[in-house]
């Protein structure tokens with residue numbers, strides 16, 4: 001799918017309000033690894049899709065040996081920005097908003113001590129920045145990260161969770177954040193999740209094809225939280241978007257990674273063409289399980 005395949009942003013909710021989906025992610029590449037197919041699907045249906053990327057990803061290691069070169073290292077933040085622009089074009093985002101913080105790195109790292117880092121930033125101030133975006137974009141649906149991130153407790157990912165609900169609440173409150181736009185009530189908030197069902201399906205496909213699986217006991221023995229999943233979005237037909245968007249993050253994603261690309265592309269696209277979410281909050285009536293993030297918001 002390319003930008004030219006896009007339907008105009010004409011999809012509306014039952015109140016005639018243009019449909020908008022706002023995703024909040026921590027680093028360039030998170031938008032590609034989490035929910036890229038979902039965004040591609042909605043963008044193709046005329047839903048306005050906006051990404052908030054909280055940091056510039058400056059502290060990430062160069063994970064692709066072919067890109068670990070002085071000319072890339074010297075201008076890493078620019079390179080990451082270019083990669084993000086390419087990836088979000090592939091996915092179909094209408095707009096990318098950089099929230100303007102620096103990557104916090106992992107705890108005890110040098111980046112983590114930087115006062116400009118997202119983890120060190122004043123929480124109130126960070127919430128205020130997100131409120132301004134919510135009020136301008138007016139999304140019915142916001143996608144963010146769960147509170148429990150034991151699998152990957154990166155400080156910036158935790159911070160994404162910490163700012164989202166206060167921002168959603170403040171965006172709706174006429175008394176909060178004066179000067180940051182007209183109040184707007186977000187109808188639904190979702191958490192992204194990486195299900196055990198997906199891990200097992202991929203692992204079994206590797207074995208079935210006689211390939212070495214990158215999913216070791218550390219993955220397979222993790223306690224499952226699949227029971228919390230409320231919403232499964234079918235990404236059949238757009239499943240390749242995630243792979244192509246990930247490859248665009250050439251410094252962050254090694255094209256030789258078994259984890260991302262170990263299965264042949266046509267197999268990978270079909271093995272689990274579903275993005276899964278946990279409905280964390282809703283102001284509209286909906287019945288779970290759902291297959292649509294906008295369920296309860298459309299038609300009558």
Ligand SMILES: [Zn+2]
Nearest residue numbers: 026027030154
């Ligand atoms: Zn990240």
